[in-house]
Amino acid sequence: MASQKVFTLSQVAQHRSKKDCWFVINGRVLDVTKFLNEHPAGEEVLIEVAGKDATKQFDNIGHSKEAQNLLLKYQVGVLQGHAFTESDKNAFFVESTRKEMSASVIKDDKMPKYAAFLEFVLPLVFTGLYLSYRYL
Numbered sequence: 001m002a003s004q005k006v007f008t009l010s011q012v013a014q015h016r017s018k019k020d021c022w023f024v025i026n027g028r029v030l031d032v033t034k035f036l037n038e039h040p041a042g043e044e045v046l047i048e049v050a051g052k053d054a055t056k057q058f059d060n061i062g063h064s065k066e067a068q069n070l071l072l073k074y075q076v077g078v079l080q081g082h083a084f085t086e087s088d089k090n091a092f093f094v095e096s097t098r099k100e101m102s103a104s105v106i107k108d109d110k111m112p113k114y115a116a117f118l119e120f121v122l123p124l125v126f127t128g129l130y131l132s133y134r135y136l
């Protein structure tokens with residue numbers, strides 16, 4: 001955060017064309033020029049808010065976590081005077097938290113395999129013990 005460039009809204013407003021498209025979401029200044037033709041809802045909606053603060057429009061759609069994480073990829077700076085809240089700051093860590101979560105899902109995945117192994121081996125051990133007790 002500390003090394004982010006600071007832009008005023010009038011500086012952002014100079015980038016409002018298809019070839020140079022910036023806007024602001026939650027105090028982040030985004031250069032979405034390369035994202036225009038990747039946006040699932042098309043480029044028109046993005047060009048309409050070019051050079052402006054598009055926070056309301058972005059939030060009104062109810063964009064997914066993936067979409068929110070994508071914001072970080074296109075961030076070129078922060079808006080001058082924007083007071084970042086704790087939850088804004090936490091958003092910087094959404095991606096890494098997600099990685100940790102999927103890592104723990106992979107770890108948890110070992111449990112059922114382990115349980116299945118015991119389910120198979122334990123009856124064999126008990127059968128062996130019983131047979132040796134009965135016949136030896």
Ligand code: HEM
Nearest residue numbers: 032040041045046049054057058061062063064067070071
């Ligand atoms: C860098 C900024 C943006 C990113 C990364 C982004 C990304 C996405 C993604 C990934 C989707 C697919 C659905 C989802 O995952 O939520 C989506 C859908 C959509 N976005 Fe964006 N978006 C951005 C900005 C905007 C803005 C500023 C607007 C409005 C002005 C907008 C309007 C829409 C609409 C209308 C949909 C379709 C929703 C639907 O089909 O229900 N997006 N966007």
